Amino acid sequence: MYRKITLVMIGIIMVTVSSCAYRRDVPPEEEPDSRQQPTPSVEQPREDKLAKSEQEAVEENINGFEIEDDLRITEATDREEKNRISCLSQQQKIALLKNIGSKEMNTVLEQYEASLPEGLNDSIQYFEYDMDYDYFLITNEGGAEILENPVPDATVVARVENLDKVSLLQRLEGEVFEDSTIWYRVAFENGNEIKEGYLHSTEGTPRNFRFDRMQDAINELREQVAQGALHFISNYKYENGVPPQEGDAAVDEYGYRVYHSAPAYEQADTDSEFRYIPDGILVRILDETDELYHVNVPTFNGDFYVPKQYIDPEVTLSQLNHVIVVDRDQQNQASFELNENELNLVSYTLATTGIAGDFSFVTTLGSYKSIQKRERFEYLESGTQDIAGYAPFAIRFTGGAYIHGVPVAYEEQDGEQVDPGLIESLHTIGTFPRSNMCVRNFTSHAEFLYNWMDSVNGAVIVIE
Template identity: 40%
Template sequence: LPQKPQTNLQPGQKEEITPQLKADPVEENINGVDVEKDFNLTEEAEKEGYTEQDLLIPQEEVEKYREEIKRGEVIPLDKKGGNSDNQGQVNNSANGENVSQQAQLPQVEVVKEFATALPQGVIKELRYTNYPISYDYVLITKPDVNIRKEPNTRAEVISTGELYEKINLLQQVKGESVNGSDVWYRIFWKNDDQVQHGFVFGGGAEPRSFQFDKMLKAINDLKAEVDNNQTAFVFNYKNRNGMPPQYQGKDVDPNGNVRSQSAPGYVSTDPNSDFRYFPDGMLVTVLGEDENFYRVKSLSFPGEYWIPKAYISFWNSIQNLTQVIVVDRKNQNQATFENVNGSWKMISYTFCTTGLPGEYSLETPLGAYMAIEKKDRFFYTAEGSDQIAGYAPYAIRFSAGGYIHGVPVAYEKKDGEEVDPGLIEYLYTIGTTPRSHKCVRNFTSHALFLYNWAQIGNCAVVVIE
């Protein structure tokens, strides 16, 4: 087996990033959707009061009052636990008498319960809790979606869901068939510090959950591979090691991986043999070598491949995987895990926004990647231009020009000059639909949390769906 190049480092000491590996200070435009649209949607949501802070009930409250919520009780969110004699009642009358708050729920056929829980063995030890987040929620996918008292179009409209609202999700139920579908969702949300209940037709809402089981399998598989084998990562940032050959005259292989900033992985040492693209940053297990190639495998797809040696880097290769950031591009959320004494701890979970496939933008690639470097900010250019348009704060690069970073900051023009308006913490559209160029967009405070926490050489980024 090939050996990692020897250094004079002391145990635990990490190598400084080399100039060859270090990313440029400027990247291409990072916004798949004009970020001004995001700013406008955010301003409207904050003005009208339908952000996460306004509506979502955090998971801790959901778990505490799940049975009361299922019974339809209107629960003050600061309710204290009581004995069994007064469960289902709250003391909110003028004279202090207990007043029943049982909602009149219709009899409905429950198709599916949404009660996501952390897998056994994962310890919840949160170090970031800036936003109320629930494990299960719906995303409103159309403007002005009716929320009704019962799952049919004749029932009273009790509220309206705005585009990209996130609302707590309890059940999928069978309701009135609309356009051939009888899928409705029973939802609940914060309303004047109480829980309100309703039903929304599935044609205007999409169920979302944190896929913790899939996340845990991914990080366990990766840790077993890293801890028991010699690993390295693919390096071809901005094609510094050469543009790989086209795949049968195309710049995309049959698996959807793009040619630029990738390495060719051949099925044999014959450079005329079939191959696939390995994206920059992808972690690989090195199985052997000859004069020109490393024989590798990846957890991201089956098979063994031969990659030209110029494309493989052993720099700071992970010897003991203790930190993993898992991004779910299907549900547009992510979680952060730390391994302590052989056990995984979840230290944060939040919403995120991934890459939008398009003419100039790319989908965030699936797979396991090296956390290659950190930057307190990097600059980005305007679409189709080399003019700097803004910057992204607190960035962790994991694949080519793909970073996990905070809310983009677009420079403003004042008196003919570009002016930095300062850091922006929040975007309402984070956690909704893919909207970036390739990067994973976070709330800026969470990006800062990851930036301070991540240790290059111990940290990986895994993208699932």
């Protein structure tokens, strides 16, 4: 039984940090031998490697911000649970839009009538957080007031807190406020009652599930697999050798980490220019030399040369059955099942990705193999080798990055660490990046994915 923690916030909003050019010193626990060429490790059967990595299921701190901060934000909301405001379901919003009219004072600029794109079927199997495809995220630290009309002094219909989410109906022009005339007509559920009103554009930001872009990304990968089996880079925790490094940067100019990566050379020469290619990323072997594979990297849209120890030629993605697509920009995700020429939407929900920080990294873009599943793994306190907690229902797709449920920090009782039990939700999920590379889900959704995902014939795609 989950310890269910439901939503709100006291006043924190963060500005996400762009990852592409972010460079900093390598944290001590992942510092490789500077400027060395990779040394092949003693080759082991893949089954032995996976068994060993299962036993060593302890990762660096998976939280970009301390999980206690997220819990405090969430607990502040929990006090007002019976008065909580939430998004409508997609069905509720469709019904509302059928009867919606434009008030005389409104000039409607856009009506939010998103639907699934042609070729994508509604086959939803997860229903815990049923919400519509277009929503408005409150980002005003002090919360906001939903008004009866799009004018600053209108009657207040309801109050929403920072990081709350409400359904989007229309974008329109109303009376000027803070040098802008843009307002949003929104709807929400309070108890069993559906209400609507207006929020000024300065109170938050519109978000949506970009199913069309997700569909495009999957179709591109489907076409790649149809052309022949794909392989993937394997260098989890340097298991296949330490890559070369230039300088003291922990990431390259594209945001890819030294740790868990392999060198991708521009020419068939280990003295040539290279970039990092991360663990788990999908590649196609084109040719080979004695020491290198010539590969095409769909994510990089180019060809490179990778030392052979970083690719197991016996393990491939030759059939694509399940795909999870994470939208880093919108902080949401969806899972899809492929059946011959069909594409079925199995679930969609909010998600939280990684942020660049002193001990954390962004969730990097690309197409990755679903490498392995762990019912739980433990993580360390930042800058130490002390175990701080664990993450449940995890799917690893690159390095130490997983899609997983809400992290659980161990509690200390009588000098011993005690598991306080699973936590279902955090109010910060689906808002802004807060983790360390990992993709944080509601725990029930992570469990659903854990049981559903075909890790042999599955992939994870991260889009922007």
